[in-house]
Amino acid sequence: MSGPLRLVPGPEPAPGSHHGAERPRPAGERRHRSGLRPAPSWADDPLDDLAERLADVCAAAVYPDEIAAFLEADGLTGEQITERFGRHDVFELAAELHARVPRGYPEPPAPPDPWHAAPGRSLLRGVVFTPPGLGYVLSTPFLDGPSGHFGLSAGTAPLAASALVGWAWNQALAHRAYRWLALGGTPAAAACLCVGGAVGTLLAFAAALALPGPAGATAFAAGHSCYLAAATALLVLGKERELLYSLLPTAVGAAAMLCVELPVAARAALPAATVLIALAYATHALRRAVAERRQPPDDPGGAGDSAHGLRWRESVPYGLFGLCCAVLTSVAVLGDVLRYGAGASLTGPSVIALTLSMGLAEWLLYRCRGLALAALGQSTTAGGLLLRVAQVLARCLAGYLAVLVHATAALWPEVPHPSPQRLLAVVSLGAVMWLGLLLQAFGTAWTPALATLAVAGVETLPLPCTPISVQLAACTDTPVVLLAAATALLGCITAHR
Numbered sequence: 236m237s238g239p240l241r242l243v244p245g246p247e248p249a250p251g252s253h254h255g256a257e258r259p260r261p262a263g264e265r266r267h268r269s270g271l272r273p274a275p276s277w278a279d280d281p282l283d284d285l286a287e288r289l290a291d292v293c294a295a296a297v298y299p300d301e302i303a304a305f306l307e308a309d310g311l312t313g314e315q316i317t318e319r320f321g322r323h324d325v326f327e328l329a330a331e332l333h334a335r336v337p338r339g340y341p342e343p344p345a346p347p348d349p350w351h352a353a354p355g356r357s358l359l360r361g362v363v364f365t366p367p368g369l370g371y372v373l374s375t376p377f378l379d380g381p382s383g384h385f386g387l388s389a390g391t392a393p394l395a396a397s398a399l400v401g402w403a404w405n406q407a408l409a410h411r412a413y414r415w416l417a418l419g420g421t422p423a424a425a426a427c428l429c430v431g432g433a434v435g436t437l438l439a440f441a442a443a444l445a446l447p448g449p450a451g452a453t454a455f456a457a458g459h460s461c462y463l464a465a466a467t468a469l470l471v472l473g474k475e476r477e478l479l480y481s482l483l484p485t486a487v488g489a490a491a492m493l494c495v496e497l498p499v500a501a502r503a504a505l506p507a508a509t510v511l512i513a514l515a516y517a518t519h520a521l522r523r524a525v526a527e528r529r530q531p532p533d534d535p536g537g538a539g540d541s542a543h544g545l546r547w548r549e550s551v552p553y554g555l556f557g558l559c560c561a562v563l564t565s566v567a568v569l570g571d572v573l574r575y576g577a578g579a580s581l582t583g584p585s586v587i588a589l590t591l592s593m594g595l596a597e598w599l600l601y602r603c604r605g606l607a608l609a610a611l612g613q614s615t616t617a618g619g620l621l622l623r624v625a626q627v628l629a630r631c632l633a634g635y636l637a638v639l640v641h642a643t644a645a646l647w648p649e650v651p652h653p654s655p656q657r658l659l660a661v662v663s664l665g666a667v668m669w670l671g672l673l674l675q676a677f678g679t680a681w682t683p684a685l686a687t688l689a690v691a692g693v694e695t696l697p698l699p700c701t702p703i704s705v706q707l708a709a710c711t712d713t714p715v716v717l718l719a720a721a722t723a724l725l726g727c728i729t730a731h732r
Contacts, residue, residue: 361594377451
């Protein structure tokens with residue numbers, strides 16, 4: 236390597252020579268156009284080494300000034316540039332680096348997914364949706380009576396009325412509590428759950444009392460109403476594990492009945508234990524949440540609504556959607572019995588499959604939101620965004636329906652497995668529920684509420700068709716409408732704010 240280059244004055248013209256003529260130069264030495272004397276041709280160019288070390292910076296630079304700013308920030312002085320690289324200043328050096336290194340703009344790092352959700356928690360929430368149905372298995376002796384209709388037990392009517400009211404009310408209550416959780420924190424949500432849970436329990440129990448039924452059915456409806464309020468509070472406050480613990484007595488009792496016949500006292504005590512444990516957990520969680528209050532909260536149902544823009548009518552479509560889903564699920568289970576009377580089969584496995592799949596459905600909702608947000612970052616045109624979100628929706632919905640089909644086939648007790656018509660009806664109902672929940676997650680609640688209301692109205696009409704035909708005709712068209720609405724919604728940039 237040669238020593239540092241220095242600026243030297245030109246030689247004096249020799250006597251008798253032409254003015255301005257250059258002296259002879261040794262072989263291998265060249266005159267640089269800037270007036271500097273560079274290194275010999277056999278020496279390595281230090282600019283090559285600098286370009287190699289700063290390849291990433293130079294490739295990402297749009298203008299040479301960006302490289303110049305980096306060199307100055309790195310502490311490179313004008314004297315070092317002159318002596319080491321033989322350039323006048325940092326701008327000349329940056330211009331040569333910018334010309335030597337080809338452009339290669341790197342992709343920015345992917346931002347963290349704000350909708351990331353742990354699959355374990357979603358699966359746990361799906362598991363806790365199923366064991367409450369086992370309480371009906373344990374309490375069958377208390378639901379029978381002399382005045383059954385349509386081949387159903389006498390306690391079916393009051394239990395169905397109580398379940399429909401409870402399902403609708405708690406769907407609206409959960410939405411309202413989540414809103415208070417975002418606006419006022421855990422104490423505000425706990426206050427909302429205390430008031431709303433008590434009111435919902437009374438309304439569901441009043442619906443059971445309004446219809447005739449045996450005393451056992453009335454008692455079961457009361458316990459079921461209390462359990463729904465407690466379960467809603469625990470799920471909103473993130474206490475899924477406590478809710479699972481409260482369901483253990485009922486689950487153990489139902490599993491034991493596969494081997495032995497439990498006495499009547501045990502069949503009454505186990506569901507009662509589940510209700511009491513759930514109420515104890517919910518009471519403890521609500522007390523702890525209220526104790527976190529730092530200042531007097533606004534009244535969840537009064538004047539505070541106007542200040543925060545949180546009104547009861549905002550939760551109405553969520554409750555209506557819950558009511559319609561309860562009606563559609565009940566028709567899917569009891570449709571054949573209500574039409575043909577005693578002797579027709581109940582399609583309970585479809586409901587069990589739907590409840591078990593709710594955990595996966597919830598996780599896929601988060602996954603769909605995250606993928607749609609990533610599609611927004613990758614799109615440069617409105618048409619490209621629409622195409623990408625359509626692909627995201629198709630993948631998530633297909634994954635959910637595939638799991639639902641396998642779960643329904645695995646849980647079906649009859650051989651062969653359910654008919655294609657029955658399976659298609661279950662899949663259509665699952666698609667309606669998942670797409671409705673997706674639209675609700677994006678704040679569009681009235682579209683799924685009105686769509687499911689129309690479907691529920693058609694299925695409850697006394698039409699001269701088989702129940703499965705009515706379900707297929709009503710449910711297969713609705714997912715197409717909801718899918719189109721979801722695609723149009725997710726294709727708007729403002730939906731992902």
